[in-house]
Amino acid sequence: MSIHFGVDYYPEHWPRERWETDAQLMKEMGIQVVRMAEFSWFQMEPQEGVFRFQWLEEAVNLLDQYGIKTILGTPTAAPPAWIIEKNPEIQPIDREGRRRYFGGRHHCCQSNQTYRGHIRRFVTAMSEKFADNPGVIGWQIDNELGNSHTDLCMCNSCRLYFQKWLLKKYGTIARLNSAWGTAFWSQGYNKFSQVRTPLITAAGENPSAMLDWKCFCSDLIVDFAKWQADIIREKCPNHFITHNYMCFDDKVNYYDLGELLDFVSNDVYPGHWQEGSHQPLYQTAAAHDVVRSYKKQPFWIMEQQSGMTGWEIMGRLPKPNQLSAWAMQSVAHGADAVVFFRWRTCAVGTEQFWHGILGHSGKPGRIYDELKHLTETFADYMDAFAGSMPKPEVAIVHNFRQNYAFQIQPHHPKLTYVKELYKYYRAFYEKKIPVDFVQDTDDLSGYKLVIAPLQFLMTPQLEQHYFDYVENGGHLVLTMRTGVKDAANRCMTERELPGRLGELCGITIPEYDCLLESTGGVLYGKKEYVIKKWCDIIELQGAKCLAEYSTGFYKQSPAITENAYGQGIAWYIGTEPDQELMEDLLSYFERCSEIATLGTAADGVEMMTRESQDQIWLFVINHTDDEQVYHLHDRYELLEGEREEFLHPFEVQLFTKQKK
């Protein structure tokens, strides 16, 4: 039997007498795995070198007797007070030069060698202890690396690490000076040791230096994780190693981190949302899809919301079956296992109100019953889904460096890279068209339509990649701010915008406008639409104009263009379309690219497929508390669910068909 449902469990928060009841209840609920100990350093090493693993071993063994396996977390996101007392210098420094102190979590510097020494001692002991325990199957390194680090750490140790990283990258200081454009504002360096971490400046920052800093921070986190992974791999060759990601979070390049891991895990809290009652569904869906892309494999959910969320302020109480719908949404997008956070709501600490499956009282109630029903219904199917993947015809290009570049220079105060990706994603999602995220170095030839928003940083290789894709019949959408900068974040000067890709798109862009505190309009077809944030003022060099501006002095000049190239088409969108234009435009691109939609239904009804060698599974999920009707565009056999083309509130239906 493989493992598909689990919980995050903290036995150390509860009396020993309770553990057996927990194990019993978990077993009855269909729980097959727990994650434990990822914040319990003090309980495992109350003083330097004094290890107390008995309680954990007892919990692992007890659960194992109930058929429940364990994933152990290394507790390195929470070094205990005695370490801090001995080595206060491991607490991180923020960009204002202030220390961040003990009392929360993530109070550690990831380059600090003294801290790494503590980790080596502890992780070695822990992995030796559990290497041969039959209850343990794998490890989660640290917890949400990059979380709680607004600026990562800017201490002296990090400064030295950064200098070393730069030396390796540039070799000579002259090369660094050229890459960073230090002729500007007298920023030249004589030697690497003069370079500092980006502590707050009197005015302004160097965009090239900042891009290197962000890439360095990501590399440092990967290096920090590797430090632990190497120990665990050596001591526990039979265990897997994973890490719990945070969707689109960007402190660490998740593609790079993924190379260390056997599989990627993710944390999802769709109900923890500031604006409105939950995260817009398309954003949760997009997050699952990007997580699947990090290793191009199915993934685990290591923390799936299992109750009301909140630290100081609380979110809405999930409605009956809403949690199940969210959990199956994870599965529909590629999760092979779902671990609920957390088993029982904490009585103490910061997360007293981040609710678990059981409430404070520990008595099983509505949510326990609901999720028990879920595991009963889907346990067998989960075995069949395992390893299968969605097979979208559409891909959206995702890249951490482009994201960093827009964090450094957003252009418009409301422009963010990930939100821009969401805007394109949403239009497909709502039409029930599955989407993959891809890296810009990936083979694109399997996709009928590729959307590459904000291709700001450009290299000759990437240009060529896009040329090749279109030349061979691909349909490519490029957007505003493409081909502006080189890989070092310097503006390119050899050609007019968008650089060599202008030939692919049949356009040049001699001027542009930022729609600061205003919006604009375009005419597309016979309709006028709202556009936001940016206008590339386009001159046609062979392309066809699809839409023209209806506002500004550049009214009537092209805003969106189409160019046939080789056997394919390159579209260029020189602005940010509002939702309506986005939908109409993408409908046109879909028609040209012959993209299939899974069906029709209201927003809030999700459709997604996973495919194995010979079978396709289709998930239809009602995320609303109303009854819904829908229509499928293909014939499938209904496996779970009451009635085809009809959904109860929050119902999840499962269909299948054989592949031809």
Ligand code: GAL
């Ligand atoms: C996650 C984290 C958990 C817990 C949870 C609820 O970000 O990994 O440890 O803090 O959020 O706040």
Ligand code: ZN
């Ligand atoms: Zn540091």
